Amino acid sequence: xxxxxxxxxxxxxxxxxxxxxxxxxxxxxxxxxxxxxxxxxxxxxxxxxxxxxxxxxxxxxxxxxxxxxxxxxxx
Numbered sequence: 788x789x790x791x792x793x794x795x796x797x798x799x800x801x802x803x804x805x806x807x808x809x810x811x812x813x814x815x816x817x818x819x820x821x822x823x824x825x826x827x828x829x830x831x832x833x834x835x836x837x838x839x840x841x842x843x844x845x846x847x848x849x850x851x852x853x854x855x856x857x858x859x860x861x862x
Contacts, residue, residue: 803855803858806852806855807852807855807856809851809852810850810851810852810855810856813851814847814850814851817843817846817847818847820843821840821843821844821847824839824840824843825840
């Protein structure tokens with residue numbers, strides 16, 4: 788991960804940190820949205836009979852910018 792080792796990549800490192808924060812905040816929003824949905828509607832079917840709660844939960848398992856998060860493992 789040259790971006791984190793070499794000072795010449797400081798701008799890319801800052802961008803990486805900002806995008807990671809965007810991802811984190813979006814995930815928090817999704818969690819809150821799921822909580823409000825369950826609190827408001829319970830387990831009622833969503834549009835066209837779909838399982839709305841399960842659909843929202845699947846979204847939480849898909850990180851925004853997954854490459855940025857996997858790069859943390861590689862460091």
